[in-house]
Amino acid sequence: MIRFEDVSVTYDGAAEPTVQGVDFEVPEGELVLLAGPSGVGKSTVLGAVSGLVPHFTGGTLSGRVTVAGRDTRTHKPRELADAVGTVGQDPLSHFVTDTVEEELAYGMESLGLAPDVMRRRVEETLDLLGLSDLRDRPITTLSGGQQQRVAIGSVLTPHPSVLVLDEPTSALDPAAAEEVLAVLQRLVHDLGTTVLMAEHRLERVIQYADQVALLPGPGEPPVLGTPAEVMAVSPVYPPVVALGRLAGWSPLPLTVRDARRRAGDLRRQLDGENDIAPQGRGELRDQPHTTRSRQLRTPPELLGAPTPRRWFRRTRTTPAAPTTPSPHTAEVQALSVTRAHITALRHIDLTITPGETIALMGRNGAGKSTLLNSLVGLVTPSSGTIRLGEATPHRTAPQDLVRKVGLVPQEPRDLLCTDTVAAECAAADQDAGADPGTCRALVSELLPGVTDDTHPRDLSEGQRLALALAVVLTARPPLLLLDEPTRGLDYAAKARLVDVLRGLAGEGHAIVLATHDVELAAEVAHRVVLLAEGEVIADGPTADVVVSSPSFAPQVAKILAPQHWLTVSQVRAALHPDHPDPHPGADS
Structure with a gap:
């Protein structure tokens, strides 16, 4: 459905390509997660699918990107709009109308769909994303997370065959994020929609991905594989994977359920250790029940x-x-x-x-x-x-x-x-x-x-x-x-x-x-x-x-409950108090 053939993108004035050597395929009806550190070009790769790169952003795209057989070099974004729905990192830049219901209908109006079809799809999308109570609200009065859901809904109503999502859960609370991801999974499994999604909060999305395309660093070609394969070598990984690496589990767990099934020995190792509550002040860092009245x-x-x-x-x-x-x-x-x-x-x-x-x-x-x-x-x-x-x-x-x-x-x-x-x-x-x-x-x-x-x-x-x-x-x-x-x-x-x-x-x-x-x-x-x-x-x-x-x-608390451990760094400190973290920050 989406094919990258040796794609490189160089923006005007840049000495080096933002991305280069991108060569992989996203099959129809799969959810592929695009992962990697900040600034490695994930948004550029997503923009190349919708045609925003280079038609809107400028720069030079070499190689070839095709979506449903259409070459994005010769098809501008408006010529791909019926096939590709895109939600960027900033939902405010996405909106063109004033109210929630109008925004959900706008894309379908642009495609000339019949009013009865539009009405039915708006109602379905309002229910899918929990937006029914907000249908008449001005978009400017919504919270950031509510705006994110409206932006996602506005690209779902035209029923595109490809969805391109950049950080779709970044502004959502945990329950709302699960609802949105469940909707995406239903679209993939029930309707055959193809989803390419970039997300930093891997703990939320890794279990939904069919494949992961990892961009390891600037200018490096992507690594494509199953979530477990890619997480074993990835420089970015969620706490559940970090805990699996620390405990030496193979294959690495990707969900709390899988990790809990394997955590018995780890719980026994930690039994009797003092749970370490997270603290910002050094004097309080080892005290699990600091009260709010405590001051310097x-x-x-x-x-x-x-x-x-x-x-x-x-x-x-x-x-x-x-x-x-x-x-x-x-x-x-x-x-x-x-x-x-x-x-x-x-x-x-x-x-x-x-x-x-x-x-x-x-x-x-x-x-x-x-x-x-x-x-x-x-x-x-x-x-x-x-x-x-x-x-x-x-x-x-x-x-x-x-x-x-x-x-x-x-x-x-x-x-x-x-x-x-x-x-x-x-x-x-x-x-x-x-x-x-x-x-x-x-x-x-x-x-x-x-x-x-x-x-x-x-x-x-x-x-x-x-x-x-x-x-x-x-x-x-x-x-x-x-x-x-x-x-x-x-x-x-x-x-x-x-x-x-x-x-x-x-x-x-x-x-x-x-x-x-x-x-x-x-x-x-x-x-x-x-x-x-x-x-x-x-x-x-x-x-x-x-x-x-x-x-x-947090994931660690769910895995190790009823013990009160919250982070991988706490577990590592308890198991190896004399050894520093070999991957600082990877599990925070």
Whole structure:
């Protein structure tokens, strides 16, 4: 159905091809997973299938890509639209209408389908993706995960024979991700749809793949094989595979079920060892039941925060003078937020202490982003109060507020406004009053290999996220807010992020992560706060909250239950305390 014949793509101005030597076939009615580290060209390979590369992106494509017998060099994207449905990493760039129902119908209208066919398919898709209650909602009022489901639904309604999906579950909560993947599996098995999908969260998708096409590194040809074969040699792999490698299991398990069946000996080895709860602060790292009231005895000096670039004018700030911090970095009392007649938050009570990392979790639309936006002053409470020290966010002048809180939003491009990585870093250093090179050093730590002259728009979604994170971290704000910080990040990049966050927490910075990434929460969070329908339904130590949740428990917790192990790194430390991790970051 999809055939790559010695395909290479070189973008204008690039010294080397982004991808080269791509030569494999995706058979009809199979789901093939495209895997590999960030920046190796996965999105370019997907774009070549839909014709976006090179007709829209520019550059030179050598070799040949055919889809259902059509050569993408001679067929532009509109000439492939009836056969290929594409969802990119950024759902907002996908939409052309105002409401959910209109967006689901638009593709069929473009193809000239009959109204009765359109109506039936819209209803089917609303039910398939759990969007029925949102059919009349303006797309701009949806959460990022809800927008992702609408984007997927809009390409399903025309019934294409090929689906090309770039990070389709990156913004979805675990339950919603399972629903979407179950729909894709039904399309593959029942209707013979061919799916080519790139995804970094392999723990979610590896068990659904018929084959895996691995892009090992820049310019290297892909490795094609069964999931078990490819995971045995892949530089990126999910926690279940990492645990199998650690335990020496062969063949490697790909699902929690398979791993549990083989984990008896490992559980006996670990029996009697102290479970190690994930901690960001060194003094607490070996204590499994840290309470939220625990604080550092001597909080560090608090530094100013950068100006949020989309919402506030750039303002140069200087480090704040040493102050005596309050017991809490932030206090939220009886907070409620109503927007467009929708109650997004209801009576939220929350305290955030210096040095604490909190994972804010819950299904799409639960109110996580609204809470973060309230903490940074972008949303005015309908009732209740928020205090950042002595400041009330929505009533505080921007030049004062930026000294207290920094936000990395879901869309990293909102923070990027210059033409090169070097210029972005220089601007961030100036905004934060930091030494020249501070931001660039953070970029190198989070995502090595990105050159100074690269334009931010030429970065992958994960690379843009890393750059935006570095911009905010340059000022090292006392309260750091991150909204889905691991979207588009591979396991190694995520491990580098974990190290940065642990370092910041160790210095006394409070961190709140709104995330669907249960593995990240297990690795770095002291506390998990679960939201549902705008209300807090659980708040406690990470091990206590996630282990009892079938949706939010990490893979290791499910495999080794009832023991309270959360990550492979904890298991490795217990089994081999004198030996460092040979593959740092691969299982975070």
